[in-house]
Amino acid sequence: MLTAEDYRQSIRDGRASYLEGRRIQDPVTHPLLRVSVDWVASTYEQTCSAGPGARNPIFDQPATPAELDEQMNFLIEADVTAASTAGCMALINVAPRLAEADPAYRDRLERFLRRCREDDLRVAAAVEDGGELRVVRRTKDGIVLQGAKRHVLGAAVVHELCVVPSGAVSEADADRAIACAVPVDTPGLKIISITTAPRAEDPRHFPISREKSIPDCTVLFDEVFVPWDRVFLDGEVAYSAALADALGTWERARAAATLADEAELIFGLAQTIVEMNGVPDAAHILDKLSKMAVWASMCRAGWTAALAYAETTESGMVVPADAHVYATMAYGRSLFNEMVSYLHDVSGALLLTCPTVADYENPETHAYMEKYLRTMDGVTGEDRMKIFHVIRDLTADHYGGWAKISNQMVGGGLHAQRMATLRTFPSEAAKARARRVARIPEQ
């Protein structure tokens, strides 16, 4: 297992990484990227300190609902690349199907996954097409890729990219039905990062994003050679959709789980600030808080159901129930922005205009800020300031904007989540019930 320091050294491999038009020389010390590196390193710290022989939850194959719960709790707290790596491990479920196309695919995939586990690597999921990604040449040694993948979370700070088709591919486009593993320092691979790390000199104004920031990457493939040993699918369009779906299992699960957590946090921030403001029982405040409580309850219920009704895959792995994961996301995300508007409404505009920690510490303004940010005995200006800063960073600033859209688009967006909920809904049982109630005799 890698230590945090091992990990930091391991990504200093000369990868072609760019940010705001400049080549990044060293991700470990880059002022913005280092926030992500530190976050990933902290997870390595955690898994490494569990001692040799301890199981690394990322590489777990949960065989019972209790093991699934334990792994999910870990993945929710850990950095995003832990979940993308666990998602890649879940591809083992698709291996039997890939073997139908070619047994070599299964063997190569299994070897790759074993190596990830043994070498304690991090893998990012390259699913969404940027334009397109296709095989432009095949040689006896491997394939050459050209094109782009987008929204590859963590590409700049992981070791491997797991490339899969973004969805079903038609026969005419078979060159796009490509799945493979590509090391990030492969020649021709260029990673362009966007980050939500704070740019302020004093990051204390950004209590959330100063720690939790992952690069959102566009990955260009410019004549990228991939040896056959790393190719898991090439042209067999019948299997092209299954890979994205499997790879997305943990991404979707993590999205539903963090939604439940986030909904509770948003409610908690609202309840806290209304108590600090002195109006927890005003009728219109109760109205909004109650809507947020229902929302948070239902998000939690949805995720709980996803775990309670966990399904077992062909390979014996236990995964959260898809139908509940989709429904939780579709419900929770469709109301997210509305709930944030209630949070803003009950907070008041100090969520935006509360001055910085630096202003609070400035002797010329400290006394004024403490005096006017407090509201009553028992509520200090400093505590109220901290709450306002969290609300802003989480929901009304750079990171909040990125997170809102990134989370909304998991599984394809609000519309797609609704359609997936419909697709996975137990329709037959519902129809049978309708016919029974209408006293239509069973066929």
Next chain:
Amino acid sequence: MMTGEQYKESLKDGRYTYLDGKRVTDPANEPRLKAAVQAAADVYDSFHSDDPDEFNPIYIMPKSIEEFRERERLLAKGRGDMTLGTTGVILLTLVTAAPELAKLKPVYREAIYEYIAYARKNDLRCAESITDAKGHRKLRPSKQSDPDFYVHVVDRTSDGVYINGCKMHISGSSVGHEQVVLPTKAMRPGEEEYAIACAVPVNAPGVSVIDTTYAPYGEQDPRNFPVSGHRSSPEGFVIFDNVFVPNERIFLDGEVQQAAVLAHSLGLWERAAGVTHGGAGLEREVGLAALLAEANGVENEPHVKDALATLVIHSTMCKAAGEAAMANGQQNEDGILTPSPLYISALKYYKNEFHSKLLDILHDIAGTLTVNAPTFADFEHPDLHNGLEAMLATSTLSAEQRLRLFHYLRDTTADAYGGWSFATGQLSGGGQHAQRLVTMRHFDMQNAKSLARRVLEPAHGDEA
């Protein structure tokens, strides 16, 4: 009238303003205030005239719909400058309330009109200092654990008064010239010291302004921030520490029964400005959604067409309410025209209630490129340009156009400025609850009930 350069110089007047923990002495050259100052300076330049009788149309107080529309037309080139906007709102607020205040003391109306003449002559920008610190929201101002939680008079001489307190989220205060202080709500007998309305120069002794701003940090390529890179407005946390106000700058002093008239008047103009800025409709947002759908090749998908119809209906209703607000406008005794508070509040509530869903629709159509589109510097990098060009170009939009579209959407809806807009659109001019209260207050409930009571009358065949 001032030129842009003269305006920039006028800000170096010894005021105590702060940003990110440091004192600011030259706002025009402060990195995160530059854009706000430049926006105001550009407006000064575009309206400038050497004719001593000329003045900025913001100082016209319209007395008819025609005058109102003409003033809007003249001010069109002033959009993008917050300080011009707040000046208009606060001065209209004062003249709207002037007749009521004159009933208390004629000198108040005189002071208001003289102040406006002073501001007009010196081409000054004024901030709306309304929102108090408030402390414990349930307690009256005089019952708070700190009497300064609402701005109040703490001392007086024959020449004027001294005030203490803090006004919050005051847009543009540190880059304007004047703060017009108003009571934030109605006051009661026993709260005379809190019924104070007056004008205070930003550099008056005892005034401190701690700014926050959504302006980008550091040396940012403004192309990645197409709106907030060019214009922004700081919000001031404005402290009044024993600040002297001479009599001629006082518009209300102790008359609690009229404390609310100014707050109501400000609320009306603030809301009107918020919802009718550029027209009450949302045609631009609709167009943006349609363009983004094309940019992503999804314009023919049924659910996208459906979403666009939702946006069009919403925009049309907002526009209708904006028109109704002006058509049902009222004039006060001095002939000053105000839009209908009933329609303005209902419109603000309605527009805002749907706003979070409107953004969800825009974001769902646009997708994650909104937040992860490469920067322009990435696009121009020789190692990356060809790959990004191939990735971004479509049959209807060039790569660069597509990039600009997504950066615009991110800047305005999913970044610091986007977050500020979202929260401010809802909170300025009072939150949703306030809009409901005002709408109810202006709705003719008596008439509604008498219409309903007709169903209790004996039936007369097909009478409606």
